[in-house]
Amino acid sequence: MGTVSVANKDINVSLAEKKPRVVFVLGGPGSGKGTQCANIVEHFHYTHLSAGDLLRAEIKSGSENGTMIQNMIKEGKIVPSEVTIKLLQKAMLESDNDKFLIDGFPRNEENRAAFEAVTKIEPEFVLFFNCPEEEMEKRLLSRNQGREDDNIETIRKRFNVFLESSLPVIEHYKAKEKVREIEAAKPIGEVFEAVKVVFTPKAEKVVA
Numbered sequence: 001m002g003t004v005s006v007a008n009k010d011i012n013v014s015l016a017e018k019k020p021r022v023v024f025v026l027g028g029p030g031s032g033k034g035t036q037c038a039n040i041v042e043h044f045h046y047t048h049l050s051a052g053d054l055l056r057a058e059i060k061s062g063s064e065n066g067t068m069i070q071n072m073i074k075e076g077k078i079v080p081s082e083v084t085i086k087l088l089q090k091a092m093l094e095s096d097n098d099k100f101l102i103d104g105f106p107r108n109e110e111n112r113a114a115f116e117a118v119t120k121i122e123p124e125f126v127l128f129f130n131c132p133e134e135e136m137e138k139r140l141l142s143r144n145q146g147r148e149d150d151n152i153e154t155i156r157k158r159f160n161v162f163l164e165s166s167l168p169v170i171e172h173y174k175a176k177e178k179v180r181e182i183e184a185a186k187p188i189g190e191v192f193e194a195v196k197v198v199f200t201p202k203a204e205k206v207v208a
């Protein structure tokens, strides 16, 4: 695998030439996407790109888009695709890896269509953490990571956005038979056992 570095201005090596393998990781707020991605990275050597984390880093960097992004996150709204896709493209180009977990993206139809049009990348599959709202709410209210959107008012807005805008994206991929659904309202270790089955190549699966 060739090293791709935006810092070295190696602009001739495009994302298309790199041909990254992408898994979209979706699920409601607090369903455990970030927690399980950390386990997948450790066991299956993917690079984890959380769209939310990239947007929060952009705010901290003092970027010209920072205030707009911060306001959108506080309201639980989806940031324009152009901004998020640029951050994802940059992160993929800067990585030496060619396998990516894209967590929390695409969040709506605009995200999905724009990513496909700009990058020409189709996900290998979509990992969907299905979790009841009641459980997600409990987890978010005790997350304690100082996130400005982990308050009950914003959490309710995020749940609405998930139902109205993100579930249709999951339906889109279900129609293409690309969704691998995981029951996420179980202890972290049990959820990961189900995740492992999805990521383990068929030939390696032991028949009991």
Ligand SMILES: Nc1ncnc2c1ncn2[C@@H]1O[C@H](COP(=O)(O)OP(=O)(O)OP(=O)(O)O)[C@@H](O)[C@H]1O
Residues within 6 Å of the ligand: 027, 028, 029, 030, 031, 032, 033, 034, 035, 036, 052, 104, 139, 140, 142, 143, 144, 184, 185, 186, 187, 188, 189, 191
């Ligand atoms: N299976 C689980 N059982 C109990 N708690 C969990 C489980 N998975 C994650 N958590 C906890 O719930 C909180 C939310 O998890 P996490 O940050 O992974 O969710 P997320 O889907 O990435 O949420 P968001 O969309 O808000 O970023 C964390 O405090 C995490 O430790």
Ligand SMILES: Nc1ccn([C@@H]2O[C@H](COP(=O)(O)O)[C@@H](O)[C@H]2O)c(=O)n1
Residues within 6 Å of the ligand: 029, 050, 051, 052, 053, 055, 072, 073, 074, 075, 076, 077, 078, 079, 080, 084, 103, 104, 105, 106, 107, 111, 149, 158
């Ligand atoms: N594709 C995305 C992903 C996230 N956002 C904004 O960030 C917030 C937090 O995202 P998490 O995945 O960390 O929960 C989210 O509520 C959105 O405001 C986005 O705009 N587009």
Ligand SMILES: [Mg+2]
Residues within 6 Å of the ligand: 033, 034, 050, 052, 104
């Ligand atoms: Mg997360």
